[in-house]
Amino acid sequence: MLTGTEISGDCPATPFWFNQHSRRTKRPPKQREITATLMATERYNARDVEARWQKTWNDKNVFVTNNDDPREKYYVLEMFPYPSGRIHMGHVRNYAMGDVVARYKRAKGFNVLHPMGWDAFGMPAENAAMQNKVHPKDWTYENIAFMRDQLKIMGLSLDWSREFATCDVEYYTQQQRLFLQFLEAGLVYRKNAKVNWDPVDMTVLANEQVIDGRGWRSGALVEQRELTQWFFKISDYSEDLLEALDTLDRWPDKVRLMQKNWIGRSEGLRVRFEFTTPAPTGDKVLEIFTTRPDTLFGASFMGLSPDHPISAKLAETNPELKAFIEECRRIGTSEEAIEKAEKKGIDTGLRVKHPLDDSIELPVYVANFILMDYGTGAIFACPAHDQRDLDFARKYGLPVKPVVLPKDADPATFEIGDEAFTDDGAIFNSGFMDGMSIADAKEAVAKKLEAITIDGAPQATRQVNYRLRDWGISRQRYWGCPIPVIHCDDCGVVPEKDENLPVQLPDDINFDKPGNPLDRHPTWRNTTCPKCGKAARRETDTMDTFVDSSWYFARFTEPRCDRPTDPKAANDWLPVDQYIGGIEHAILHLLYSRFFTRAMQKVGALDLKEPFKGLFTQGMVTHETYRLGDGANGQWVSPAEIKIEDVDGTRSATMISSGEPVTIGSIEKMSKSKKNTVDPTDIIETYGADTARWFMLSDSPPERDVIWTEEGVQGSWRFVQRVWRLIGDIAEKTGPRGAAPAFSDAAAGLRGATHKTLAAVSKDLESLGFNRAVARIYEFVNQIGKALHDGVDSPDMAYAVREAGEYLTQMMAPMMPHLAEECWQALGQKGLISETAWPAVDESLLVDDTVTLPIQINGKKRGEITVQRDASKEAVEAATLQLDFVQRVLEGRAPRKIIVVPQRIVNVVA
RNA sequence: GCGGGCGUGGUGGAACUGGUAGACACAAGGGACUUAAAAUCCCUCGGCCCUAGGCUGUACGGGUUCGAGUCCCGUCGCCCGCACCA
Numbered sequence: 003m004l005t006g007t008e009i010s011g012d013c014p015a016t017p018f019w020f021n022q023h024s025r026r027t028k029r030p031p032k033q034r035e036i037t038a039t040l041m042a043t044e045r046y047n048a049r050d051v052e053a054r055w056q057k058t059w060n061d062k063n064v065f066v067t068n069n070d071d072p073r074e075k076y077y078v079l080e081m082f083p084y085p086s087g088r089i090h091m092g093h094v095r096n097y098a099m100g101d102v103v104a105r106y107k108r109a110k111g112f113n114v115l116h117p118m119g120w121d122a123f124g125m126p127a128e129n130a131a132m133q134n135k136v137h138p139k140d141w142t143y144e145n146i147a148f149m150r151d152q153l154k155i156m157g158l159s160l161d162w163s164r165e166f167a168t169c170d171v172e173y174y175t176q177q178q179r180l181f182l183q184f185l186e187a188g189l190v191y192r193k194n195a196k197v198n199w200d201p202v203d204m205t206v207l208a209n210e211q212v213i214d215g216r217g218w219r220s221g222a223l224v225e226q227r228e229l230t231q232w233f234f235k236i237s238d239y240s241e242d243l244l245e246a247l248d249t250l251d252r253w254p255d256k257v258r259l260m261q262k263n264w265i266g267r268s269e270g271l272r273v274r275f276e277f278t279t280p281a282p283t284g285d286k287v288l289e290i291f292t293t294r295p296d297t298l299f300g301a302s303f304m305g306l307s308p309d310h311p312i313s314a315k316l317a318e319t320n321p322e323l324k325a326f327i328e329e330c331r332r333i334g335t336s337e338e339a340i341e342k343a344e345k346k347g348i349d350t351g352l353r354v355k356h357p358l359d360d361s362i363e364l365p366v367y368v369a370n371f372i373l374m375d376y377g378t379g380a381i382f383a384c385p386a387h388d389q390r391d392l393d394f395a396r397k398y399g400l401p402v403k404p405v406v407l408p409k410d411a412d413p414a415t416f417e418i419g420d421e422a423f424t425d426d427g428a429i430f431n432s433g434f435m436d437g438m439s440i441a442d443a444k445e446a447v448a449k450k451l452e453a454i455t456i457d458g459a460p461q462a463t464r465q466v467n468y469r470l471r472d473w474g475i476s477r478q479r480y481w482g483c484p485i486p487v488i489h490c491d492d493c494g495v496v497p498e499k500d501e502n503l504p505v506q507l508p509d510d511i512n513f514d515k516p517g518n519p520l521d522r523h524p525t526w527r528n529t530t531c532p533k534c535g536k537a538a539r540r541e542t543d544t545m546d547t548f549v550d551s552s553w554y555f556a557r558f559t560e561p562r563c564d565r566p567t568d569p570k571a572a573n574d575w576l577p578v579d580q581y582i583g584g585i586e587h588a589i590l591h592l593l594y595s596r597f598f599t600r601a602m603q604k605v606g607a608l609d610l611k612e613p614f615k616g617l618f619t620q621g622m623v624t625h626e627t628y629r630l631g632d633g634a635n636g637q638w639v640s641p642a643e644i645k646i647e648d649v650d651g652t653r654s655a656t657m658i659s660s661g662e663p664v665t666i667g668s669i670e671k672m673s674k675s676k677k678n679t680v681d682p683t684d685i686i687e688t689y690g691a692d693t694a695r696w697f698m699l700s701d702s703p704p705e706r707d708v709i710w711t712e713e714g715v716q717g718s719w720r721f722v723q724r725v726w727r728l729i730g731d732i733a734e735k736t737g738p739r740g741a742a743p744a745f746s747d748a749a750a751g752l753r754g755a756t757h758k759t760l761a762a763v764s765k766d767l768e769s770l771g772f773n774r775a776v777a778r779i780y781e782f783v784n785q786i787g788k789a790l791h792d793g794v795d796s797p798d799m800a801y802a803v804r805e806a807g808e809y810l811t812q813m814m815a816p817m818m819p820h821l822a823e824e825c826w827q828a829l830g831q832k833g834l835i836s837e838t839a840w841p842a843v844d845e846s847l848l849v850d851d852t853v854t855l856p857i858q859i860n861g862k863k864r865g866e867i868t869v870q871r872d873a874s875k876e877a878v879e880a881a882t883l884q885l886d887f888v889q890r891v892l893e894g895r896a897p898r899k900i901i902v903v904p905q906r907i908v909n910v911v912a
Numbered sequence: 913g914c915g916g917g918c919g920u921g922g923u924g925g926a927a928c929u930g931g932u933a934g935a936c937a938c939a940a941g942g943g944a945c946u947u948a949a950a951a952u953c954c955c956u957c958g959g960c961c962c963u964a965g966g967c968u969g970u971a972c973g974g975g976u977u978c979g980a981g982u983c984c985c986g987u988c989g990c991c992c993g994c995a996c997c998a
Contacts, residue, residue, distance in 0.1 A: 045951095256917075256993080259994095260916090260992095260994080263914095263915075263993075263994055264993095264994080266994090266995095268997070268998085291997095291998070292998060293998060294998070305998085371996035372996075372998075376997045376998075377997080380998095390998080393996095467998095469995095469997055585993095588993085653939095700936090701937065701938080702924065702925075703925080708924085709924070711923095711924090711938075711939095713923095713938055713939065714937085716938095717937065718937095720951085720952095721937090723951085727952090773924090773926090773936090774936090776936080776937085777925085777926070777935070777937075778935095779936095780935095780937065781936060784936090791953095855932090856931080857932095858978085858979070860978080860979090861979045861980095901979080907931045909978050909979060910978090911979095
C-alpha cells in the first residue's frame with residue numbers, strides 16, 4: 003500500500019451510516035452547534051452545493067483526459083491508496099495537494115493527467131479472510147467501492163475512467179506478461195537463499211522490509227529460513243540507479259541521499275591471503291574485501307563471518323565454534339541486539355601470510371560483526387583505524403599498530419587509545435608507502451598486489467561493491483499476482499506461454515489454516531508443461547505487492563491496453579511531472595519503480611529511465627492524544643469521546659459520557675492504536691469538502707507534519723462562509739466589468755493588491771507552497787473587505803472590487819473548487835471555473851510609483867521615508883538627512899557613512 | 913557512531929539571493945450588536961521600562977558586516993535516515 007499506513011486488519015467496512023450516527027451523537031457540543039447554525043441560516047450549504055457541482059463535473063466529463071489532446075502534457079499523481087476500508091486524513095491531505103496542482107495546471111492550459119487506482123493486493127485482505135471468513139476479493143472490492151465514494155465527495159478532479167485495481171485480472175495479466183519479458187531479458191532468476199521468514203504472516207520479507215529484526219507489517223520477530231526464491235536483478239542497475247540520482251533535481255535532497263546510502267557504493271580491493279595452515283575446505287587462499295588497503299600494514303587479524311563456508315566447515319568438527327555460530331544466529335538481524343552485542347569471536351587456529359610482508363602471520367577469527375552478504379564475508383582487521391576492529395582487538399589482546407598519522411602528531415609517540423583514528427592523515431609504519439596520502443597508498447597497494455600472482459590468480463583485484471541486494475519478490479501468499487511459471491519434472495522451471503496468460507487466481511479457496519491456500523488447493527497447481535506437455539505443477543508463489551506499485555503509473559497512461567503499456571502513450575505522458583506521497587516510501591517503492599522503469603525500457607514497454615520527474619513528500623497528519631486513567635493503566639480515548647474546555651488559556655478535557663477527567667497527551671501521528679483519528683467523511687459531512695481541503699492546506703508547510711485541531715477546521719469553515727458573504731456582497735453591489743475607467747488612488751491600490759496577490763499565489767502554487775498561498779488569500783480577502791466597507795459607489799471602485807472578487811474566486815478554485823464554482827456563478831460568469839483559464843497578471847500593476855524605505859541609524863530602525871520609486875541614491879540621501887530624528891542624532895555633524903540600498907533600506911552610520 | 917535537518921510569540925507558522933522580525937491564522941482578553949447565545953464587526957495581543965518614547969528580543973556563546981532569523985565557528989536541545997557495510 004502506498005498511502006494508508008493505517009491498515010485495518012480487523013473487519014470489513016462497518017456500514018457507513020452506522021458509524022456516522024454514532025460519531026455524530028458523540029461529537030462535542032460546540033461542533034454540533036455549528037452544524038445547527040449551518041442548517042438554520044442556509045447561508046452557504048456546503049453539502050448541497052458540493053453534491054451539485056460534483057454532479058455537473060461528472061455529467062460533463064470535465065476531468066476525463068484525452069491522450070490525443072495536442073496541448074502540453076502534465077502528469078500529476080498521488081501515491082495510490084491501499085483499500086483498507088476507509089480513507090484517513092493522510093489521504094485527504096495527500097489528495098488535496100495533488101488536486102490543487104492538477105486544477106492549477108489545467109487552468110494554466112496543460113493537458114493534465116490525474117488518475118486514481120488501488121494498490122489492492124496484500125495481506126490485510128487475507129487477514130480479514132482469516133478473521134471474518136470474507137473472501138479477500140469481496141473484501142477488497144467492497145472496500146474499494148466504499149473508499150471511491152469517500153474520495154468522490156472530496157471533489158477531486160480525477161479521471162475516473164482510468165481507474166483500476168492491481169488485483170483486477172486485466173492488470174495482473176499484464177504484470178505476468180512483464181514478468182515473463184523480464185525473465186527472457188535475464189532480469190529474473192531463482193536462487194536458494196536464506197530469507198527472512200515472518201512466522202505470523204507466514205511469508206518471506208525483503209531485507210528492506212525487515213525493521214529492527216521484525217516484519218514491517220506484522221511486527222513479529224523474523225526468523226532465518228532457507229528457501230528457493232524468485233529475484234529481480236536490481237543489482238544490475240546499482241551504478242545507474244546511483245548515478246541518475248543526480249539528474250533528479252526536483253526530488254528532495256533527503257530522499258536522494260537516503261537512496262544513495264541504501265545503494266551504498268564502495269570502492270575497494272579484493273585481496274587474496276595465502277593460508278599457511280591447511281583450510282578445511284581445501285582453499286589455498288582466503289579472499290577478503292577491503293575499502294582500506296592503505297592500512298594493510300596495520301593488519302592484526304583476519305575475520306570470517308559466522309556464515310562463511312570455512313566457518314561452517316570448521317564448525318562440523320569444532321563444537322565450541324558450532325555453539326558460537328548458533329549464538330550469532332540468535333542475535334539474528336535485530337538491530338537492537340546487534341547494537342548491544344559485544345564484539346566477540348573465536349580463533350580458528352588457521353593462519354595466513356601477510357601479502358606485503360612474508361614474515362608476518364595473521365590469525366583467522368570467526369567474528370560476530372562480519373556480514374556474509376557484504377563483500378566476501380571475510381575481512382582483514384586493522385584495529386588502529388576501525389572502531390569495531392579495535393574493540394575486538396582490545397578484547398582478545400591482539401596488536402594495535404597505527405599506520406595513519408594525524409596531521410600534527412609525532413610518529414614516535416602516537417598511540418591509539420580506545421578510539422580508532424579514522425580521519426585523514428599520512429601513512430607511516432608501512433614500508434614503501436610511508437609518507438603517502440591515504441588515496442595514494444590505496445593506489446600503490448592495488449598496483450603492487452595486482453602484479454603478484456598467487457595460486458594462479460592476481461593477489462588483488464579492484465572491485466566496486468554495493469550494499470544494494472537483489473529484490474526477492476516471492477511471497478507464499480494467496481492474495482497477490484501469481485508468478486507465471488511451471489515446474490516440470492523433466493524440463494525444470496518453465497515459463498508459462500504468453501498465450502496461456504493469465505495465470506488466474508482461483509476463487510474457491512479457504513483460510514482455515516495459516517500458510518498459502520494456493521499450496522493446498524486440490525487442483526489449481528495441476529497443469530501441463532508448456533515445453534513437453536507432460537503433467538506439471540504451477541508455481542504457488544505470488545509476487546511482492548511492491549511489484550504491483552512499481553509500474554501502475556505507466557499503466558495509467560493507457561489503462562485498457564492489451565499489452566502492459568502502449569509505448570507511445572507511456573512515452574508521451576511519462577515521466578510523472580509531479581508525484582506526491584509519504585516520506586515512508588523514500589527508499590523501497592521509489593527505488594523499485596526506478597528499477598522497473600529501466601527494466602521496462604529494456605523490454606521495450608517504454609523508453610525512459612526515470613519515472614518521476616518531480617517528487618514531493620508530504621508530512622503526516624497528527625492530533626492530540628487523550629488518556630483516561632494514569633500511566634500504564636491509561637486507556638486511549640478518541641477525540642469524539644471527549645469534551646475540551648478552555649478557561650483563560652488552560653485546557654482541560656473530560657469524558658462526555660461520564661464527566662471523568664481525561665489527560666491531554668502529546669501530539670502524535672493519527673493512528674488507530676492511539677485512537678487520535680478524525681474521520682474524513684465525518685468532517686466533510688459537517689463542514690464540507692472545501693473546508694477540509696482548505697484546512698489541510700493552510701498553516702503548515704506541506705512537507706511538515708500538520709496538527710489537526712477542531713479550532714483550526716472551524717476557522718477554515720468560518721473563512722468559507724466569509725468568502726461566500728463577500729462574493730455575495732460584491733455580486734449585489736457591483737455589476738459586470740465593462741471598459742476600464744480612470745482609477746482613483748484607492749481603486750488603483752486595490753487593483754495593485756489584486757495583481758500582486760495573483761502573482762504571489764501563482765508562484766506559491768507552482769512551488770507547492772500551499773500554506774503561503776492560503777495566507778496571501780486571507781490577506782487579500784481582508785483587503786477586499788475593507789474596500790467594500792469603504793464603499794463601491796464610484797465606477798472605478800466598482801470595477802476594482804469586481805475584478806478582485808473574480809480573481810479571488812479563481813485563485814481559490816484549485817483549493818476550494820465547489821465554493822469557487824458557486825461564487826463564479828454568483829458573479830454571473832458563464833461556464834465552469836474548472837474550465838476557465840488562470841487569470842493573467844498585469845505586470846504594470848505590480849510596481850508602485852512610490853516606495854517606503856525604512857531608515858536605520860547604526861543598524862537600528864528609527865523611522866521611514868516615502869520616496870519616488872526611481873529616486874536617485876543622492877536624492878534619498880538628501881531627503882534622509884532632512885528628517886528630524888536623523889538630525890537629532892547627528893547634532894549637526896556629518897554622518898560617517900550613509901548606505902542607500904535602492905527600494906530596500908537606508909542606514910545612517912553616525 | 914555516521915549522515916541529514918530543525919530550533920522564531922500562548923500555538924501553527926511568515927520573512928525573496930543578508931535589508932522594517934513576528935505577515936496570515938488559531939487561541940486568549942476587551943468592546944459593539946442581541947432578551948440571550950451563536951454568528952458577525954471593532955480593538956489589544958513577544959518581553960521589559962520612567963509608557964512622550966525607549967530598551968530588549970529569532971535555543972545559547974562568539975565572529976564577519978553599515979546591517980544577521982538568514983553567513984561562519986563553537987555549545988546545547990529536538991527530529992529523521994542509515995549502520996557491526998570492512
